[in-house]
Amino acid sequence: MTTAWQVREAVPSDAAGIVAHIRRIADEPNNGISISSATEFKFTEVDEVEIIKKYAESDNRLMLVAEVEKAIIGVANCRGSDGGYSHTLSFGITVNRDWRDRGVGTAMLRYMIDWCRANPVVHRLELWVFPDNVRAIHVYEKLGFQHEGNRRASFLKDGEFRDLLLMGMVFER
Numbered sequence: 001m002t003t004a005w006q007v008r009e010a011v012p013s014d015a016a017g018i019v020a021h022i023r024r025i026a027d028e029p030n031n032g033i034s035i036s037s038a039t040e041f042k043f044t045e046v047d048e049v050e051i052i053k054k055y056a057e058s059d060n061r062l063m064l065v066a067e068v069e070k071a072i073i074g075v076a077n078c079r080g081s082d083g084g085y086s087h088t089l090s091f092g093i094t095v096n097r098d099w100r101d102r103g104v105g106t107a108m109l110r111y112m113i114d115w116c117r118a119n120p121v122v123h124r125l126e127l128w129v130f131p132d133n134v135r136a137i138h139v140y141e142k143l144g145f146q147h148e149g150n151r152r153a154s155f156l157k158d159g160e161f162r163d164l165l166l167m168g169m170v171f172e173r
């Protein structure tokens with residue numbers, strides 16, 4: 001029997017679980033995300049409470065968690081900035097290593113895409129991904145994100161200048 005997990009919007013009491021989740025993934029080798037160790041993740045639980053509140057109050061930000069038996073096993077967030085970019089939301093997503101390849105990432109992104117589609121403020125959802133992150137790229141392609149470019153040697157990670165692929169989805173209304 002598999003344990004049931006669920007996807008929902010983050011609330012302030014998730015802060016400690018989110019911080020622990022991100023730190024755990026940050027310490028994984030070849031983790032696919034922008035930081036390479038837990039010490040690079042500067043936000044404390046107190047900071048995270050304020051971040052979650054700010055997301056909940058904003059019309060162009062969404063923070064999701066996947067949880068199982070009160071434990072956070074996934075986090076996905078998207079946010080727009082100001083002015084002409086307020087309709088363009090960039091997202092990040094992480095799933096606990098023990099829970100990958102079970103549909104958690106897909107479920108969080110489906111929730112996010114549905115939320116964006118139903119939100120008149122949002123016109124575009126985008127992400128940057130390392131070219132060797134084939135699992136993530138597979139999920140993004142499956143959900144309809146299109147390849148839009150390669151920002152060559154743009155990101156310094158583990159002493160190496162890495163390419164970043166841009167993928168995006170536009171919500172035509």
Ligand SMILES: CC(C)(COP(=O)(O)OP(=O)(O)OC[C@H]1O[C@@H](n2cnc3c(N)ncnc32)[C@H](O)[C@@H]1OP(=O)(O)O)[C@@H](O)C(=O)NCCC(=O)NCCS
Pocket residue numbers: 031032033093094095096099100101102103104105106107127128129130133134135136138139142
């Ligand atoms: C990328 C990530 C968010 C995906 O979440 P997930 O819960 O593992 O994804 P899902 O289980 O929903 O889907 C995984 C899919 O990738 C496929 N997959 C797994 N390994 C693969 C590989 N090496 N090549 C191609 N596809 C692969 C699975 O078969 C599955 O496909 P399907 O849905 O068509 O059956 C998660 O693996 C993760 O957190 N990775 C580390 C952090 C990261 O890379 N974040 C993204 C940064 S851009």
